[in-house]
Amino acid sequence: MDATITLDLVLFLFAVASVAGFVDSIAGGGGLISMPALLAAGLSPVQALATNKLQGAAGTLSASVYFISKGAVNLREIRLPIVMTFIGSMMGTLLVQRIDAGVLEQAIPFLLIGIVLYFLFSPRLSCDQSRQLISLPVFAFTVALLIGFYDGFFGPGTGSFFTMAFAGLLGYSITSATAHTKVLNCTSNLASLLFFIIGGHAVWAVGLVMIVGQVIGARLGSYVVLSRGEALIRPMIVCVSLAMTAKLLWSNYGHLLQ
Template identity: 50%
Template sequence: MEVSFDILVILFFVAGAAGFIDAMAGGGGLLTLPALLAAGVPPTNALATNKLQSSFGSFSASLYFVRSGIVNLKEMRLAILCTFIGAATGAELVQTFDTSFLTSLIPILLVAISLYFLFAPQTRADSGKKPLSEAAFAYSVGTCVGFYDGFFGPGTGSIFTVCFVVLGHFTLVEATARTKVLNFTSNIAALLFFVMAGLPIWKLGLVMAVGQFLGARFGAKVVISKGQKWIRPLVILMSILMASKLLWEQHSQWFLSIF
């Protein structure tokens, strides 16, 4: 499809803002997917193109966290493998299943996540016994959340983060860094299926990818320098916004009928 230079510039900056937000709290798709749809991209192609550009953002943030020493990829290799398998399976099965149940459930889960971060005490690294071993975490959380991201997607980053905090006893900064690594893994797994189907619009996706990469790099720096001071309120805000968006899509006619 033909897109004007002005639209490409707008999409570049939207992707940059989304990458910045996504690196800290997730939910960048709230900006990029509507922007692609507004640019006239068909819904299926918009989803595929959005996954293409967001993969660059999650890669950029992951790379920064790994180089900063917050994440050790060797320690996460089993979780990475399980997440990839889960996401690939979800991306394959989504073509044959009805996602209406998840559409109804996820806003409730996102509100619960926002309430947890709103009222839970400040997270600190805990050297005591964790509820799940590294292997158990990989097999359960990595596989299940990876499957969810490939199958449906909204709120994946928030779900991973709260799992790392509650079940892994990581600080919010450490949890955010590990979340981006698994986010990148599930993004790539799902993207492979979109590419094989020929769905991404490469010109748009690659322009937005540059913005995503730069925005995510800046966001990752802020995570390390500002820590929980910025991450906590952003996770709460993005979870509420994602829940509100999904509820509006499901029940907009009901809300409008009241007024």
């Protein structure tokens, strides 16, 4: 790590983590805010990925605990999706260390555009539950496993993917889908983080500063989810997905315009 830990850097990273935790607990995509900040602070790409998982896991854990304590999530009911998400993320994290993730990176902006269109035009996403299309075990062995794998392998948009799947396939209300998303997102973060820690890539001095901000931001965002629900979650997911799409498209194809 080339960065020097100064008071200004500590305050900057704390503020960034607070905003990222708030946004991530509502709509996902907090990494869009925290990753550039970590790279700007002087971390290598691998260190930034590992440290982002460290502080992101704290944020999703804080949000998950809040939702569980408020009765929005029953862990016993979703224990199978939790297990399959963990396995998927573990597999993705192991695989990404062996192959180039560039092909997947090229495809993600277009998947995010699909999410935006779905959230804008689908009548299924509301404050009320709708018809369930697949069973929870099928969801666990397909959707949870695949999205967990994706989060361990690459990551951007994981929260949006989970929320869309809970709402569109299991018929959850948008508020309930967001609450359950945080639990599975926390699971995939912890699984991925475990292997980054084993590899010695996490920068703990930076990560611990950002954890404090993440916990505060995530707790505030979780409160907003339960109090505002559909009025805020839907536009936030659309805005965050569009922002991630623009960033990834610019990273992949911006050189063609220069």
